[in-house]
Amino acid sequence: MKTVVTTAYRPTPFTLDEAKSVSEQLAIPLVxxxxxxxxKLHQEEQADVLVAAKERLEFYPLGKTEPFFFHPNSSSFRTKRPLHQDPLIEVSKLAKGDVFVDCTLGMASDAIVASQFVGTEGRVVGCESHPILAYVVQQGLQRYQGMPHLHEAMKRVEVVQADAAEYLAGLPSNSVDVVYMDPMFTETISEASNFETIRQTANKDQLSLRWVTEARRVARKTVVLKAHFRSTDFEAYGFVRRVRPNTKFHYGAINCLNG
Ligand SMILES: C[S@@+](CC[C@H](N)C(=O)[O-])C[C@H]1O[C@@H](n2cnc3c(N)ncnc32)[C@H](O)[C@@H]1O
Structure with a gap:
């Protein structure tokens, strides 16, 4: 789908500059x-619309009147609890100073939690295949104001715009501690966040043998899958499922430490 960038309803010198810079960086038309x-923009441009607003980028996929924009989402409350008890941290056996690759960055909530936990000695890479989503989230991670305890952790997340299996294929064996994948659910669930807006637009790839094989090759410690509790991918790809009673999604782990 074509994407165009424009300014807020009443352009200012700032939003004009912003829109120009987005147009150049993403190589998309500025209208x-x-x-x-x-x-009206959707109708006339027949394109997804990215709006350079005063404080953030807003992404309106064709036909949607509510924007997708970056927000720390669940990471804002998860990082206020003891982090070692967060289910993702527990399942992945992540430690301070570790390298964590999030194959499915999305809104980056999980990546922010991991980044806060691994700290300044660690490293978090977030891979997102959708170019506009990757850009909006990357910009948001750098600029978001209003959650001071997370600013540094957000800024440390390295966003890579790529297909996850391709990205992993380019990494040396045993080069990171944890590889995490959270593909889009195939089941419909009610989303608490504005991610719902891009449900149709985001990459709906499901796990593949190649993706899991590359993840196992690259991870020293754990490969983690988050999926709907009805997903059969846990068993199909050898993840040990951690059942979480009364939750819509489960985590599963492949322990790479034992070869
Ligand atoms: C369910 S969301 C992930 C949510 C994320 N864990 C969070 O905390 O916000 C899945 C995201 O992964 C992206 N995605 C799906 N398949 C991918 C792939 N093969 N490579 C890279 N990104 C992918 C989708 O575009 C979507 O943004």
Whole structure:
């Protein structure tokens, strides 16, 4: 799908500069706003619309009138609890100073939790195949204000725009501690976040043998899958499922330490 960038409804020198810079960096057309509504822009441009607003980038996939924008989402409350008890941290056996590769960055909530936990000695790479989503989240991670205890952890997340299996294939064996994948659920669930807006647009790839094989090759410690509790991928790809009663999703782990 084609994407165009424009300014907020009333452009300012700042939002104009911003829109120009986005247009250059993403190599997408900059279109004048001309006081057009998002619906009108959708109709006239027949494209997804990215809006350079005063404080954030807003992404309106064609047909959607609610924007997707970066927000720390569940990481804001998860990082206020003891982090070693977070289910992702527990299942992955992540430790301070570890290298964590998040294959499915999305809103980056899991990546932020991991980044806060591994600290300044560690490293978190977030891989996202959707170019606009990757860009909006990367910019948001650098600029988000309002959650001071997370600013440094957010800034440390390295965003890579790539297909996860391709990215993993380029990494040396045993070069990271944890590889994590959280593909889109195939079951419909009610989303608490504005991720719902991009449900149709985001990459709906499910696990593949190649993806899991590359993850196992690259991870020293654990490969972790998060999926709907009805998913059969845990068993199909050899993940040991951690049943979480009364939750819609489960985590599963492949322990790489024993070869
Ligand atoms: C369910 S969301 C992940 C949510 C994320 N864990 C969070 O905390 O916000 C899945 C994301 O992974 C991306 N994705 C799916 N398959 C991918 C692949 N093969 N490579 C890279 N990104 C992928 C989708 O575009 C989507 O943004």
């Amino acid at each position: 004048p706003r001309n006081k057009r509504s998002v619906e």
